[in-house]
Amino acid sequence: MSDNRDGKRTARDRLAVEREKQKAADKRRRTLIVGASVVCVLGLAAVIGVLAANAGKEKGGQKAGPVVAPSGAQGKDSLAIPVGKDGAKSTLTVWEDLRCPACQAFEVAYRPTLHELVDSGKLRIDYHLVRLIDGNLGGTGSLRAANAAACAQDAGRFRDYHDVLYANQPKETDDAFSDNAKLIELSGKVSGLNTPAFQKCVKDGTHDSWVNKSHKAFQGGGFTGTPTVLLGGKNIYQDQTMTPAKLKQMVEAAAHG
Template identity: 30%
Template sequence: MSKSKQHEPRSDKPQAGGPQTPRAASASRREALRAQQAAEAQRARTRRIITAIAVVLAVVIVAVVVVVLVQNRQRQQEEQGLRAQQGQVTPPSANDAGNGLVFNNSTQNTGKPSVEVYLDFQCPGCAQASALIDPLLEQLADSGEIQLTYHMLHGLDRGFPGNHSYRAALAATCADVQGAFPVFSKAIFAAQPATEGDGWTDEQLRNTLAVQTGLSGEQLTAFQTCFDSRSTSDFVDAMQDLKPDYVTYTPFFAVNGNQWQPSNDALASADALLAALQAVA
């Protein structure tokens, strides 16, 4: 006869691994629901934060654009007022089209390749070109091999406050009135700030760089009067407004109206550069 296990305690609890009781299953469902609700709440908070950040960024961008537009508008009004007070001057090195400065009267180089250089004084690449390419081009112009014309644009002012490109072009054209354009242009590029858009102060343009260029006495006074009264502003605007549509960036080089991109081989010497220009012309 088998013995009953009367002395072992009786237990109504489910054994481990066994099926859950209805009460335990209900508790599990509540925990899962709470976890799902917490996750959805977290996602909702994240969406609200992202939306708030996007709104703030949009407001900041709009504010910056408005500030730039207002400053540019104020600059235009100031320039118009100065023009009304002072007569306009055409720089002596102006080309026939009235939209560029001819280097050292190289218009006399009849029948030679016509090289057009479009630059913006705030453009870092233009500063590099001023140091590496322009000296060779000017050497060829001096020797009668090419006709060289510089066009100083100020399109970058649309992206930065302070109309630095415009004022630098004014200073350069006023320097041409005093016969100092090539040297003054190089001085502006040499003083170009490391950060694009920082630009130059009026004191730098009308005094510091002018003195470095060699202007003094009556010449310096005449240059400063030209700059302060914006006497070449119509010519500066014409350089920007009359640029060809195919000029979409700076520095931009054209030979007889054809786009040209300098290569390392072409920059090896003046002779190599002349050969490259003649091939494009």
């Protein structure tokens, strides 16, 4: 009889021990689950933080950051790069994309006349740089070239580098201007431009945000394409009768009138 009671007590003791073990195991499991949940939440927060940081650093190929206007930029929000004297009687406003073949065609046809009128003090040109082709065909060549042109403005070499970029413009579907090394190589064609300061400005994308702000202004202006060339508020590029000779006549008349 005693042996039977002892056997039952031993069984109860074993069961009590097993229950304590199970309780301890359940407690450890709950601790692990809670701990894992905390790690997942922290991990998710870390991932979200990294994604947010990366989104802030780069969007569409450009580094996000403060809007840094190039030296001497003028007009509303300092979005215009001026070429020529402030006292000129006529101002030509040009919205252009350095990757745009129509912009190149305008430059080739009008450049000698524009240079002549600017150098004589009769005309000032306000250049606004946009990135229309990047949006239409993809890539970052419009942005990279515009930033490089703004860097050339910082160095006082905008007009010469502007001419070089159009003289070496790739085909519209070729995003060659997206390569900073190519843009720096082309700067060697402009005396005194290829300096460490210019190279750093190009590589750092110093004026990327400024270019994007200029592009937003272009979109907000309701313009339909590049080039948009305004003289006295009228888009002369859309005037089928306009020629370099006619433009020269108009500018000279304004200078004498």
